[in-house]
Amino acid sequence: MAFADTGIAGLFGGRKAEVQDAAIAAAALRSDRFRQEREGDWQRLEAIVRRMEAGRMGKVPDEDLLALPVLYRTVASSLSVARETSLDAATLAYLEALVQRAWFLVYGPRTGFAAWLRRFLGGGWSAAVRAIWFDLLIALAVMVAGTVVGWLLVSSDPDWYFSLVPSQFADARVPGASHEALKATLFHQPGEHQEDALSVFAAYLFSNNAQVSILAFALGFAFGIPSLLLLVQNTGTLGAMLWLYHGQGLTLDFVGWLSVHGTTELFAILLAGASGLHVGRSIAFPGAKGTMQSIREAGQRAATVMTGVVLMLVVAAMLEGFARQLINNTEGRLTVGLSMLAIWLAYFFTFRRDPKVTA
């Protein structure tokens, strides 16, 4: 009879429950019995959380993922009961830490990279750009002013050229250079093999420009002034070179040469400067909201724009490295440059889709 009893109990898994019951009965304190009844759930949640934190989402079974919110709420309610009934400091600390870890997962960022990218490209980015329109206008004015100042400085005293233009550009392109010498820097000769090291140059330019625009953004934290100074410094170079080519009657050719990637690149730098300014302005003039909230909102908006700036600089580097070499005439270059500009403008200012609706 006894044999049959254990046999049947074993068959239905009753023995385990019996052992557990015995353990529950064994605890002398009511709060420890409370804990014993629930610690299975706690440990299951801990195991799920540990696996998810390790980033092995694929190894977390579906039923565990489904159980996560339920278990989280169970454990959270265990915590609030335990706080009122138990004085076991170690158990309370364990529950607090576990609820906190699970809370980060349950209410953590759930969008994967692909979903985020879709939302970003499908409206989030252009909405952020439109939101900082006022700063865009200021930054644009500053860039135009910087170019004009660069031009005026060099035209009054050509020695300024050497302090405005970095030495890497001042190879053949120096004041006094002949029409032909300057033209040779814009177009390559038919038989000339010119693709050497150009894509390397493009990669270098990209990482350099990207670092500069990140800097322009970061400097916005100091009320935006250094961002503007950086814009002036960079466009001053542009103004000086523009003056140089203008002197030899090559203005349009230079603009064409520059515009292939320049419309994209200068636009990106404009966006970076404007986002820096946006953050700086939100610190200096928070408006009706609290300063902290105003900074936070501006910062996140600007970060969205900045992510796009890096993408634009990748495009600019590709245009510079390849398109400019393939197209060897001013009309073609202007067409590419202006149509890129048109595409960006259309994307930012006419492409309106509320990302919140689509998400």
Added chain:
Amino acid sequence: MSALAAGSGARRQRLMVTPEGIGFNLVVANRGARLAALLIDLVIIGVLEVATTLILVYIAGGIDNLDHLAGRKDTAGQALQFLTIVWFAAMFLFRNGYFLFFELGPRGATPGKRMTGIRIASRDGGRLTAEMVVARNLLRDIELFLPISFLLVAKGGDTGAAGIAAAVWFLIFALFPCFNRDSLRAGDLIAGTWVVEAPRTKLQEAMSLSHTAQGGASHATGTAYRFGENELAAYGEYELQTLERVLREGRLEAMVAVHEAICRKIGWNPGAGDERAFLEAYYTQLRARLESGMRLGVRKADKWAGG
């Protein structure tokens, strides 16, 4: 652990209320841990960059050899170009993508932060979004790389007073976390994030499972400890949790000292050799008393409190 943290860092605790209405304490990470985390991360980035460079140089060397064998200049040149591009991209990614990649993960922490037990979180208790992580990491340039380069330049003295002024100005950003209550970096400020401790505690044994805790007789002396109402009224929750820590750590000297102190307080004659059984019994009965008080809404914080 949490009792210790409560003692040393009550100033750094912030109450966070979940949507379920349960409040828990987030502890703002201390600046030392954050500096350590940053240094670890920088070392890792440095090692990654050097390793990548060495590997690419090694590959380039191989291509160069191949070029000598084949006697063709063109293809090898292109391959070298490609390697240079890979190098630029890798350096850019390591410098800017490292923090993004790890902080966007489910742990919200870079390897350095994980080692020092901290993570980033949204300051308003909401979701941590990609925009926040991007924003807080874009400012690293002025907080870290610029001050360092300006300091190096200013030390040389070539730039004079202007260089020193710039260095001081940038130091304000680098030392930003020292000037506010929540230790926010400039990046945290504009992103709406903060760095908090990420405690990882193991579930410890329940305390009232042992034989003596349940009122059984001690194996060593055969005594079953029973304490009267007055003897249990001597202590409160603070002492109970201190006693819990002593029992969990299980160091004999500490147990002897606590045993003696309790006996003196409740007027017992301290014996020797059976401290653990005594303390377990006292702990369980004191906790039972205090917890039943709790259920009735009467709490006794420590031995000075009435009730």
